[in-house]
Amino acid sequence: MTDSAPDSLIPYDEIVQEALRAVVGRVIGEVEKDGLPGEHHFYITFKTRAPGVEIPDHLIAKFPDEMTIVIQNRYWDLRVNGDRFEVGLSFNQISSMLHIPFAAITSFVDPAVDFALQFHVEEVEDDMDGHEPAENDADADSSASEIEIVDDGSNVVTVDFGKKK
Template sequence: MTEEHVDSLIPYDDVVQEALRAVVGRVLGDVARDGLPGDHHFYITFKTQAPGVAIPQHLHERFPDEMTIVLQHKYWDLKVEAEHFEVGLSFSQIPSHLFIPYSAITAFVDPAVDFALQFHVDAGESEPEPHEEAGNDGPTVVVEDGSNVVSVDFGRKK
């Protein structure tokens, strides 16, 4: 007896992606209200060309595809809404305002507790292009194998 692949009529991958992005929004909302607790800090990677992303031109030039920001010591005006967040960060001592829809996020990491979420953004891409970190206020993140990494990629068909 052979197994046949059956396409689901329920968009499970979209539902799971939306729910996990809501986790990011909730955590950022708590931080906007109460500040970062303990040693928690976040590395947030996002697609700079995704719809709705608004970052300064000098950052678009430096990060034409994808960028990682750090929310730890030096950030300000964190505003969290249902579909996006906004934050002020400094890059090479230039203050910058970033507007990032949750749908643009490809990874969210809290290295203090080895927690990470990875998101599938576009079915046409197999791997994100290599990119340098924005270097706003933190070191490179290394998430060890065996950590609490949740990767969601159902290989969605369009």
């Protein structure tokens, strides 16, 4: 008897990832209609060079692999369009429209309720080491906690919501 599970002919991982991305789409769609309720806000990390991502060149230059945006205080024109969403954010007083396919998202976090999802995204280019969160202007008014997502290779995400330093 072996310890390893047999290879599945059913792509369970892909099916689960697709279903969880639909959760993100539904949540953002509800925020599109009704706005952010209560203390809810989102940290959305995505691959900047994934197929279908449309962001300004200055953001790709600063975040060539991955960036994290905050949907909280200052955003506009939030729209869900099928398999993607778009949102207006300001980065260093420069207004920008971002178009992000759900397939490009690597993590979605709502710190108000300790909810987090992490996704696998196929690499498009050479993997860059790490990334720093984008500081869109929503961060300026935010009392958001610092987030640390620990990826230990499993499908479980550990999120540490510590006090901002």
